[in-house]
Amino acid sequence: MDTISIGADGYYHPASDDQVAQLIKRANAERLKVRVRGSGHSIKYAIFTDHFRDGEGDKDGIDILLDQLNFTGTDQKVRIDKAKNEVRVKAGCHLGYDPYDPAGVSNLVNSLLYQLDQEGLAVPDVGGIIHQAVGGFLATGSSGGSLMGAFGDQLVGLRLIDGTGEIHKLRRDQPQNDLFLAAGVSMGLFGIITEATFKLVPKFNIIGEQTTTTLDGCTIDLFGEGSGGKPSLEEFLRQTRYARLMWWPQNKVERMVVWKARDMNDSDYNAQTGSAERFKANPYEEFPVFGDSDIPAESGSEDIAEGIAGLFYSVAGNWHRLLAKLQPSFIVRVFLNIVGWLYPGHILPAVIKAFVPLDTDLDPITHQPSGPQKFWDVWWHGLPMDNDIDDKLVPTDFTEIWIPISKMAEVMRKLRDFYRETGYAATGSYSCELYSAKASDFWMSPSYGGDVFRVDVFWFGYNEGNPATDYYPQFWNLLTKDFDCRFHWGKHMPINPDYLAKQYPKWKEFMALREKMDPNQIFVTEYWRDRLGIEPYTLKQPLVPLKPEKTMSKPAKTIYYFGFYMILEVVLLLWSPAFLMKLAGIDPSDAVWLRLIGGIVAGLTIYYFSISLRQIRALYPIPVYERTAVFLTALALYLFDHAALAVLMVGIVDFLGAMWTLWALKSEAKK
Numbered sequence: 001m002d003t004i005s006i007g008a009d010g011y012y013h014p015a016s017d018d019q020v021a022q023l024i025k026r027a028n029a030e031r032l033k034v035r036v037r038g039s040g041h042s043i044k045y046a047i048f049t050d051h052f053r054d055g056e057g058d059k060d061g062i063d064i065l066l067d068q069l070n071f072t073g074t075d076q077k078v079r080i081d082k083a084k085n086e087v088r089v090k091a092g093c094h095l096g097y098d099p100y101d102p103a104g105v106s107n108l109v110n111s112l113l114y115q116l117d118q119e120g121l122a123v124p125d126v127g128g129i130i131h132q133a134v135g136g137f138l139a140t141g142s143s144g145g146s147l148m149g150a151f152g153d154q155l156v157g158l159r160l161i162d163g164t165g166e167i168h169k170l171r172r173d174q175p176q177n178d179l180f181l182a183a184g185v186s187m188g189l190f191g192i193i194t195e196a197t198f199k200l201v202p203k204f205n206i207i208g209e210q211t212t213t214t215l216d217g218c219t220i221d222l223f224g225e226g227s228g229g230k231p232s233l234e235e236f237l238r239q240t241r242y243a244r245l246m247w248w249p250q251n252k253v254e255r256m257v258v259w260k261a262r263d264m265n266d267s268d269y270n271a272q273t274g275s276a277e278r279f280k281a282n283p284y285e286e287f288p289v290f291g292d293s294d295i296p297a298e299s300g301s302e303d304i305a306e307g308i309a310g311l312f313y314s315v316a317g318n319w320h321r322l323l324a325k326l327q328p329s330f331i332v333r334v335f336l337n338i339v340g341w342l343y344p345g346h347i348l349p350a351v352i353k354a355f356v357p358l359d360t361d362l363d364p365i366t367h368q369p370s371g372p373q374k375f376w377d378v379w380w381h382g383l384p385m386d387n388d389i390d391d392k393l394v395p396t397d398f399t400e401i402w403i404p405i406s407k408m409a410e411v412m413r414k415l416r417d418f419y420r421e422t423g424y425a426a427t428g429s430y431s432c433e434l435y436s437a438k439a440s441d442f443w444m445s446p447s448y449g450g451d452v453f454r455v456d457v458f459w460f461g462y463n464e465g466n467p468a469t470d471y472y473p474q475f476w477n478l479l480t481k482d483f484d485c486r487f488h489w490g491k492h493m494p495i496n497p498d499y500l501a502k503q504y505p506k507w508k509e510f511m512a513l514r515e516k517m518d519p520n521q522i523f524v525t526e527y528w529r530d531r532l533g534i535e536p537y538t539l540k541q542p543l544v545p546l547k548p549e550k551t552m553s554k555p556a557k558t559i560y561y562f563g564f565y566m567i568l569e570v571v572l573l574l575w576s577p578a579f580l581m582k583l584a585g586i587d588p589s590d591a592v593w594l595r596l597i598g599g600i601v602a603g604l605t606i607y608y609f610s611i612s613l614r615q616i617r618a619l620y621p622i623p624v625y626e627r628t629a630v631f632l633t634a635l636a637l638y639l640f641d642h643a644a645l646a647v648l649m650v651g652i653v654d655f656l657g658a659m660w661t662l663w664a665l666k667s668e669a670k671k
């Protein structure tokens with residue numbers, strides 16, 4: 001088995017399941033934490049080991065990137081079985097292209113969804129972006145906005161390496177599938193997912209539209225049970241195949257952007273769309289495109305709009321910090337303070353209105369109404385409607401609260417009243433996303449047991465302050481009191497494990513299995529310990545013994561067997577030093593020093609047994625240096641006539657031992 005060491009980027013890049021298992025065993029032996037990074041789109045603490053730093057790694061942890069994990073002997077991460085309508089995919093494969101993949105491996109052509117599409121296949125739903133890696137998307141129970149299909153529903157098989165290094169091949173259709181249902185959404189706490197298998201559907205195109213209206217002008221009864229010919233929000237989400245609402249709740253704005261789509265059927269194809277075979281996609285554009293709203297993709301103004309929005313939010317969100325830094329003169333300060341005072345009530349609403357124009361607003365260039373925006377597209381490109389948002393230009397933090405869908409109207413009223421009463425402190429400058437998720441059978445999916453409504457509150461990532469303490473608690477307090485809330489595992493969430501435990505019927509079973517899968521808590525970081533209330537792990541607590549590796553590696557064996565020779569040395573040095581001294585031709589009156597050396601050799605013996613039994617590969621070369629040093633010392637003493645031949649003989653035995661280990665290390669490296 002090849003030894004795997006840390007890369008220059010601070011990550012370990014295992015290329016096989018064996019190497020993943022090796023890292024896990026090493027973590028157990030050295031008491032390190034282990035986490036896997038997918039595409040890094042969750043909040044950082046949920047992903048990494050406790051002290052991970054980009055480019056440095058973590059001295060107490062092993063952070064893994066699965067970019068090198070391919071099907072044996074290939075550079076492929078995807079295996080499609082058209083006869084079975086299934087795909088096996090390595091967990092590090094990205095759903096789509098990830099522009100910020102640190103390994104630089106991701107591209108569109110090697111992405112999962114694109115390869116499915118090329119083979120005429122698809123999954124029925126994906127999330128708002130597709131940068132994620134398969135393992136990361138599954139681990140957090142991520143899902144798109146549909147009550148009619150879900151990515152997780154398609155999962156039929158998982159390959160997972162648990163906290164002891166054991167490989168589990170789990171299938172949904174196994175008669176005892178508890179472990180599958182628990183591991184499907186397990187936040188990296190059960191082990192490392194290395195492969196997943198999904199059932200597929202035929203590929204499809206989507207067609208849809210986006211409308212922007214005032215709250216009253218919306219064609220959905222947003223806060224009621226449905227009236228005046230308008231469906232309730234629940235009805236709308238149940239009837240619409242794909243839907244996502246974006247609420248701009250600011251005072252004087254109060255707008256709702258409704259994105260909806262469905263699969264295209266034969267009657268949807270026309271001269272504009274082309275036929276299903278010669279399809280001419282007209283993709284959705286997230287930012288307003290002035291002057292050419294019919295074919296927005298060709299206008300090219302979207303990137304500029306995104307850049308301007310990012311700049312505006314950066315300045316607005318760091319106002320106080322900028323003022324402190326620039327230290328302007330008194331007059332300028334007064335002026336800027338007036339601007340700051342006008343910001344929430346006047347400047348912000350005007351800017352949002354420009355970026356989120358009502359359908360009835362006139363386009364400044366064409367003087368035609370701005371919307372609604374119609375779009376049609378291939379499934380994998382059209383469904384992730386936020387995919388073109390740049391993580392660096394417009395970075396966003398989220399807390400996403402999942403609530404049983406039957407409570408939707410009540411939640412909406414509560415939120416509306418809260419926004420109106422609290423004003424800017426609650427609305428902030430950004431929006432709130434509303435969507436749904438289909439009931440899931442994965443125990444820890446926030447939609448376990450029933451369809452849910454999701455309230456996803458945005459925070460601009462470059463804002464000063466910490467949303468987890470400065471902004472989100474007001475929403476957690478507001479909604480957890482009256483509703484059974486669960487939280488998206490990849491986004492900000494409160495620390496309240498007792499509350500959470502009550503929300504998940506299978507919580508206890510999940511925790512019991514977690515303990516079995518990861519007995520030494522190598523996957524449990526401080527973040528997850530707090531969020532899930534996992535008992536503190538102290539070094540006083542005895543380690544649960546791990547199953548020993550089936551075979552000890554060659555270098556480990558050489559160190560282990562040499563340990564027995566050292567035991568002999570220790571016994572002789574401690575028990576009968578005079579005998580040894582006589583052999584070496586030394587005055588027996590100095591025997592006390594030999595006993596002390598016996599103690600030191602005893603310590604070294606423990607060290608030899610520890611590193612060989614635990615297979616701590618990084619330390620195998622140390623005994624080679626140590627025994628060579630003993631030999632060189634003995635040789636020098638002998639050559640300069642300070643010691644008898646017996647001393648040199650001891651040195652030679654050490655030297656031979658060192659060469660034995662060195663040979664084993666080299667032959668293993670060659671292999």
Ligand SMILES: Cc1cc2nc3c(=O)[nH]c(=O)nc-3n(C[C@H](O)[C@H](O)[C@H](O)COP(=O)(O)OP(=O)(O)OC[C@H]3O[C@@H](n4cnc5c(N)ncnc54)[C@H](O)[C@@H]3O)c2cc1C
Nearest residue numbers: 038039040041042127128133135136139142143188193490
């Ligand atoms: C702009 C944006 C849009 C988003 N849109 C949506 C959306 O529409 N719907 C939705 O539900 N969510 C959405 N999310 C959240 C996102 O889907 C989740 O955070 C998801 O987990 C990210 O996947 P990732 O590959 O980046 O995983 P990471 O964030 O890197 O990791 C997520 C978790 O999975 C663990 N993990 C990763 N790989 C493995 C593995 N192989 N084995 C075991 N554990 C593993 C990690 O340790 C971590 O705990 C969005 C996030 C952003 C930033």
